[in-house]
Amino acid sequence: MSDTLTLRRPDDWHLHLRDGDMLRAVLPETARHFARAIIMPNLVPPVVTGAQASAYRDRILAALPEGTAFEPLMTLYLAEDTDPEDVAAAHASGLVKAVKLYPAGATTNSASGVSHFDRVRPVLEKMAEIGLPLCVHGEVTASDVDIFDREAVFIDRVLDPIRRATPGLRVVMEHITTSDAVEYARAQGDDLGATITTHHLVINRNHILAGGIKPHYYCLPVAKRESHRLALRAAATSGEERFFLGTDSAPHTDANKLLPCGCAGCFTATNTMSILAHVFEEEGALDRLEGFTSLNGPGFYGLPVNEESLTLRKGESVTYPKQIDTNDGPVTVFDPGFPLSWRVETV
Secondary structure (H helix, E strand, O other): OOOEEEEEOOEEEEEOOOOHHHHHHHHHHHHOOOOEEEEOOOOOOOOOOHHHHHHHHHHHHHHOOOOOOOEEEEEEEOOOOOOHHHHHHHHHOOOEEEEEEOEOOOOOOOOOOEOOHHHHHHHHHHHHHHOOOEEEOOOOOOOOOOHHHHHHHHHHHHHHHHHHHOOOOOEEEOOOOOHHHHHHHHOOOOOEEEEEOOHHHOOOHHHHHOOOOOHHHOOOOOOOOHHHHHHHHHHHOOOOOOEEEOOOEOOOOHHHHOOOOOOOOOOOOOOHHHHHHHHHHHOOOHHHHHHHHHHHHHHHHOOOOOOOEEEEEEEEEEOOOOEEOOOOOOEEOOOOOOOEEEEEEEO
8 A cells, every 4th residue: 555645635524714813823724735615604604694794704815824725615594584685696796605514503603594494485496596516414302312412303304394494405414424314315316415524433422421521522413323424434534425524623612612501613724634544544445535525526516626736654653743823822723632643645
């Protein structure tokens, strides 16, 4: 087996950059390895209109280190009063590549999300008409549904009815965490894709809870049983075009992660490629890493693959900073819990 792996430069199809000082601190961690990323719109206030998306894109580009080649792919936050014509205009301009559906209260900064799905039907119908994908945070938020069951229930109660009622709507099931989601995705046509995060390939719920609570492993959707993690690994390394990388890298300061009611999110932008090479090597699937990180996402979104390449080399242990410093405080980098030996050598 070769100790060198060269692939098309990867993209991240689900990324949180935040804004202001946090944006300026964490953006270089993604731009170092990734050519493009789908940028999540859950700011405060959320990015709901085309004008807001344009202004946010300008702030991202202004925060890029000089000489860095990185393209933010903008999304709109779906609210119950979203204007379908504004969505269509933002898409027609080339600015917006997707609309993000957050069920209200599902995760960080989702209070402005959707509670009554019938109210967003005109937007979904317009999106189906123009071919604009819907990115879905797939969890119900009802208090009587166990947190470990919320993804599976969402598929049955929300996602499948939406898709049946809106023929032609292209949907990305984001950060899937269960074998239920894998099975559902595999049973659908090519108008449904699914992203898988780096951390959900590595941790299960024991990593969060066994032997003491590990706040830096707490994320939403929360990690599930080991059987689900193994289903995700099998899907990611399968070579199936419907599965592609969306890190859901989500920076929070340590102070906010360690609160009595701490924030959900794992910050994986810094070391994702080394972790993925380790995982794919363990699964005997290094030849499929390029598809997962660099080919399948552009294929679903109808975008060209990147011309540049990235080279990983296996050697001695690779170390990454434990934290990224920001003006608001340190952000802890995800610790996979095992040594890394694949180093990103060139971009």
